[in-house]
Amino acid sequence: MSTKANNIFKKLSSVIMVFALLFGLLTVSGNTITAKAAESPVKMYYRDNQVIYHGINKYTVYIQIAAGSAATKAVAVHYRTYENEWVDADAAFYTKLDSETEIWKADIVGPGLTKYAIKYVGDSTVYWDNNNGNDYDFSQPLGVANVKAVRTSYPSANNYTVAAAVKNLAYTKVVKVRYTQDNWATYQDAELHYDHSISNTDSEIWTTTLKLDSSKTDNFHFCISYEVNGKTYWDNNFRDNYGYYFYNPY
Numbered sequence: 722m723s724t725k726a727n728n729i730f731k732k733l734s735s736v737i738m739v740f741a742l743l744f745g746l747l748t749v750s751g752n753t754i755t756a757k758a759a760e761s762p763v764k765m766y767y768r769d770n771q772v773i774y775h776g777i778n779k780y781t782v783y784i785q786i787a788a789g790s791a792a793t794k795a796v797a798v799h800y801r802t803y804e805n806e807w808v809d810a811d812a813a814f815y816t817k818l819d820s821e822t823e824i825w826k827a828d829i830v831g832p833g834l835t836k837y838a839i840k841y842v843g844d845s846t847v848y849w850d851n852n853n854g855n856d857y858d859f860s861q862p863l864g865v866a867n868v869k870a871v872r873t874s875y876p877s878a879n880n881y882t883v884a885a886a887v888k889n890l891a892y893t894k895v896v897k898v899r900y901t902q903d904n905w906a907t908y909q910d911a912e913l914h915y916d917h918s919i920s921n922t923d924s925e926i927w928t929t930t931l932k933l934d935s936s937k938t939d940n941f942h943f944c945i946s947y948e949v950n951g952k953t954y955w956d957n958n959f960r961d962n963y964g965y966y967f968y969n970p971y
Contacts, residue, residue, distance in 0.1 A: 765864030791843025803833030
């Protein structure tokens with residue numbers, strides 16, 4: 722082979738090797754690496770509901786928004802009524818979860834509400850959280866939150882039932898209620914126990930019954946902790962905790 726031909730062969734070999742290296746970087750175990758889509762700045766956080774009167778419920782949907790995702794924000798719950806109509810309930814800023822996360826909330830009153838999704842317009846760009854195309858059901862209390870105190874029966878100091886929804890992140894878990902009867906001068910912890918799974922979700926209901934001093938109900942407050950996989954998650958009502966009348970607000 723001539724010197725000129727040899728040089729050309731070496732250059733071609735170098736080019737082929739570069740392409741091979743690039744292709745190797747773009748494949749791992751035979752799977753081509755593709756660009757990851759930007760994470761949506763809006764997510765359903767959790768939902769609360771309470772009975773106003775017979776057949777009528779008030780649903781409060783809490784929505785998680787990335788704080789720096791837009792200069793102007795408009796948030797709504799897009800839901801289907803019992804008349805099978807889709808309408809919007811506007812949400813308003815409620816609090817900050819941390820420096821990077823805002824919580825917005827929307828109240829919806831009515832009977833027979835079924836499905837809903839979250840609509841977020843940030844700087845004229847529309848984002849949706851529609852539960853991966855399945856929409857949310859009003860029986861689902863949890864979105865991205867891992868724990869939420871849920872309402873049960875009318876409160877009684879002698880038998881005060883505390884209930885919490887938790888995501889089933891592992892079989893081994895500990896769910897507790899931390900409560901006080903003297904405005905947090907002292908407090909006690911009590912374990913909740915598995916009650917049932919929530920149909921068509923990855924969530925469970927855990928409960929316990931507390932014996933309270935009926936003369937101290939005004940000073941009774943509580944929050945929920947959930948220990949799983951070496952981590953502890955809290956629902957403390959966005960740092961306000963829950964009071965005696967959480968289960969019967971009217």
